Amino acid sequence: QATGGATTKVRVNGTPAEATLSTTTGGCPELRWHCAGATAERSLSLEADVLGAVASGKEVVVRAFVADDAARPPPCAKAGGKRRRREYVFEMADGEGAAAAWGGTLRGCLDSFGRPKRLFVLINPYGGKRRASKIYEAEIKPLLEAAGVEVTMQETRYRGHAREVASSLDLARYDGIVCVSGDGVLVELVNGILQRSDWEEAIKMPIGVVPAGTGNGMAKSLLHAASETCSVSDAVFAIIRGHSMLSGT
Numbered sequence: 001q002a003t004g005g006a007t008t009k010v011r012v013n014g015t016p017a018e019a020t021l022s023t024t025t026g027g028c029p030e031l032r033w034h035c036a037g038a039t040a041e042r043s044l045s046l047e048a049d050v051l052g053a054v055a056s057g058k059e060v061v062v063r064a065f066v067a068d069d070a071a072r073p074p075p076c077a078k079a080g081g082k083r084r085r086r087e088y089v090f091e092m093a094d095g096e097g098a099a100a101a102w103g104g105t106l107r108g109c110l111d112s113f114g115r116p117k118r119l120f121v122l123i124n125p126y127g128g129k130r131r132a133s134k135i136y137e138a139e140i141k142p143l144l145e146a147a148g149v150e151v152t153m154q155e156t157r158y159r160g161h162a163r164e165v166a167s168s169l170d171l172a173r174y175d176g177i178v179c180v181s182g183d184g185v186l187v188e189l190v191n192g193i194l195q196r197s198d199w200e201e202a203i204k205m206p207i208g209v210v211p212a213g214t215g216n217g218m219a220k221s222l223l224h225a226a227s228e229t230c231s232v233s234d235a236v237f238a239i240i241r242g243h244s245m246l247s248g249t
């Protein structure tokens, strides 16, 4: 709040720039900067583009998930193209105090979005083309780490295992459950939850699905409803941003 709208001299990944962190305007807070000599202003929407942010010394490192053409007209325009992880290092001309203030404001904004912090991830290594475990290591884990999500991972070892896990999982330890699978494991998970004596409370647990099966009908329709394409990284990013199957968002 204290830094809302103020323009500050920075270096962004080494290039001198003027940057603004606006948190006071209505709509989604955003980070905008204009590099010396550049024509276009660049912007990141905290809600739609940013995974996490940390201040360290006089730097603020912002981890984002954006399309290559990150220069977009503000505010919060949807990026075209495939998103990938990018890191922006803002070195504050005003030093450590300014970096700490920005870091605090960014974290405060990100925290206010109600994103999940602790996820239980269930992976079916035998679903679809049997690539779920590789997909997890290569694409899912790095994104969740960049977003600072604490993950407990469990691979299903046999048919019916997901149902068993869901029927006895200590749900208080998690903000959500994610299936890296097709529809079969997802159905088992829901059935396991419905089998619990506390099912009426337990069924409120947010559930997400990352497509790693054959048909992936559920992942496709959920991502379509959220105007996202059906890719692993889009599904993970939707989960990081707090979209889940049961909330219907």
Ligand SMILES: Nc1ncnc2c1ncn2[C@@H]1O[C@H](COP(=O)(O)OP(=O)(O)OP(=O)(O)O)[C@@H](O)[C@H]1O
Binding pocket: 124, 125, 126, 127, 128, 129, 156, 157, 158, 159, 160, 161, 180, 181, 182, 183, 184, 185, 186, 188, 212, 213, 214, 215, 216, 217
């Ligand atoms: N370790 C395992 N060994 C054998 N079968 C398993 C194992 N883990 C889960 N399963 C079973 O695999 C079945 C299919 O899984 P899943 O839905 O993930 O993939 P899929 O059938 O390829 O995808 P879709 O359902 O989207 O077409 C599930 O019903 C589940 O019971």
